[in-house]
Amino acid sequence: MTKINFENLGNIFKGSVKLNKLTIFTGENNTGKTYATYGVYSLLDKDFRYQLKEINPIINDLYKDGIYNLDLKSFFDINYKKIKKEIEVSFSKSLPNVFSASENEFEKSKITFDLNTSEIQKELVKLEHKSTLTIGKNENIIFEVNKEKNSTLLKLVLLENDTPKNIITDNLKNILSHFLFDKLFSKSFLLPAERTGLNLFYQELSSERTAMFHHIGKTQINKMELIKDLIVSRYPEPIADYIDFLNNINVLKKSNSKFKDLSLLIQKEILKGKYKVEKDGIYFVPYKKDANKENYNEKISLHLTSSTIKTFFSLVFYLEHLAKEGETLIVDEPELNLHPNNQRKIARVLSMIANRGVKVIVSTHSDYFIREINNLIMLKNDFTSKQTIMQKYNYEENMLISGNEVSAYLFCKNSIEEMEIDEQEGIIAKTFDSVINDLNLVSDDIYYTKQTDLEDDTVSN
Numbered sequence: 001m002t003k004i005n006f007e008n009l010g011n012i013f014k015g016s017v018k019l020n021k022l023t024i025f026t027g028e029n030n031t032g033k034t035y036a037t038y039g040v041y042s043l044l045d046k047d048f049r050y051q052l053k054e055i056n057p058i059i060n061d062l063y064k065d066g067i068y069n070l071d072l073k074s075f076f077d078i079n080y081k082k083i084k085k086e087i088e089v090s091f092s093k094s095l096p097n098v099f100s101a102s103e104n105e106f107e108k109s110k111i112t113f114d115l116n117t118s119e120i121q122k123e124l125v126k127l128e129h130k131s132t133l134t135i136g137k138n139e140n141i142i143f144e145v146n147k148e149k150n151s152t153l154l155k156l157v158l159l160e161n162d163t164p165k166n167i168i169t170d171n172l173k174n175i176l177s178h179f180l181f182d183k184l185f186s187k188s189f190l191l192p193a194e195r196t197g198l199n200l201f202y203q204e205l206s207s208e209r210t211a212m213f214h215h216i217g218k219t220q221i222n223k224m225e226l227i228k229d230l231i232v233s234r235y236p237e238p239i240a241d242y243i244d245f246l247n248n249i250n251v252l253k254k255s256n257s258k259f260k261d262l263s264l265l266i267q268k269e270i271l272k273g274k275y276k277v278e279k280d281g282i283y284f285v286p287y288k289k290d291a292n293k294e295n296y297n298e299k300i301s302l303h304l305t306s307s308t309i310k311t312f313f314s315l316v317f318y319l320e321h322l323a324k325e326g327e328t329l330i331v332d333e334p335e336l337n338l339h340p341n342n343q344r345k346i347a348r349v350l351s352m353i354a355n356r357g358v359k360v361i362v363s364t365h366s367d368y369f370i371r372e373i374n375n376l377i378m379l380k381n382d383f384t385s386k387q388t389i390m391q392k393y394n395y396e397e398n399m400l401i402s403g404n405e406v407s408a409y410l411f412c413k414n415s416i417e418e419m420e421i422d423e424q425e426g427i428i429a430k431t432f433d434s435v436i437n438d439l440n441l442v443s444d445d446i447y448y449t450k451q452t453d454l455e456d457d458t459v460s461n
Helices: 033-044 053-065 072-093 117-126 165-181 195-205 207-216 223-231 237-246 260-271 307-322 340-355 367-380 386-392 430-460
Strands: 002-009 012-019 022-027 067-071 110-114 129-135 140-147 153-158 188-191 273-278 281-286 328-332 359-364 406-412 415-418
Touching: 002 033, 012 022, 012 033, 012 406, 022 033, 022 340, 022 367, 033 110, 033 188, 033 237, 033 328, 033 359, 053 067, 053 072, 053 153, 053 165, 067 072, 072 110, 072 117, 072 165, 129 165, 140 165, 153 165, 188 237, 188 307, 195 237, 195 307, 237 307, 260 273, 260 307, 260 340, 273 307, 328 340, 340 359, 340 367, 359 367, 367 386, 367 406
Parallel strands: 012 415, 022 359, 022 406, 188 328, 328 359
Antiparallel strands: 002 012, 002 110, 067 153, 129 140, 140 153, 273 281, 406 415
């Protein structure tokens, strides 16, 4: 299990999270959940530059002899800690870019990670690998890499020794990163809390368009400033990535995902209609049986739809076109704009996604969401009347999740506390229980005080 450690990141002085099949962040506002969410997203997706100096001698020998047999176990034993440290330092230095902030705001910040090294070493032996690197219109093979199953030898063959070293170095670096840090790196998709507005205004918010209009409005265009604005996003990296995703949906919609059935489930059970992506924008097509028959509109522009329909577009699109096993889905506030009953439904869907091989990370304030996850944990256990209960409340086996497959963290007091998870009860969410108890006490106090006063008034009259 991957463990990620935070230090001096926003309001987080120090804390750690272990990423499970389903990982939940909760806590009051301004406690660091978004900082942690953005940090995890950017680290997992490895969209930052880091060196791998340890392979330079290998590259030199490869160019000298044309062939090199790299023992992965030996390479791991000698270099793993050094490479891990290099990645951590490089990533921590990239945090100002991740959050689109000045360097001094993150000069004390640090994000590190811990992996199960014995598990990695076992996987090194099991993995099989075969790849080639080609160049030119004829796709001539210039570099081959092979590893047989149940072997630790990675066989490198250079077929064109006049190939620039940086090309071979980058290719080998990516391959070794896959072998050594496959448990860490994961293609990630993040749904930010701002998604409702972004889904409406993504075209206007495109960084390229914003920069162009900003400079066209000037009497004199500074070309260097224009280039700088085009390269450097004015948004945190996860937001910029999300805007780029939205501006590319007409291309992305050509792909299909094996998770399409779950996108249809959301549209059927929650939205009562389906989305339609066209060149000029996003539309919603309501199901006729659920619509107003006297005023049926078969295609509604997204800006005219309910907040729930605006919010769900990106999750539905991801499941229909992009989701793949082994990826990570991160959802900030899955309960956004949802009725309590639909909050329960989306908890079930996210558990189903996790059970299908996409790791899910959520940041939530919803007691309804947590309690529904607890129901799924409790129902994972066998008991005599289980099937009766499941049929009564429309649960299915593929929704259920074991307590040891869920991690939950409370962000509070500048730290991150791991929440207790009981297989028989679920997540022990004292943070919600105390608020609910306080609310009940206040309501009782108001009610009984009012009743007493009314009785006293009646007696006095």
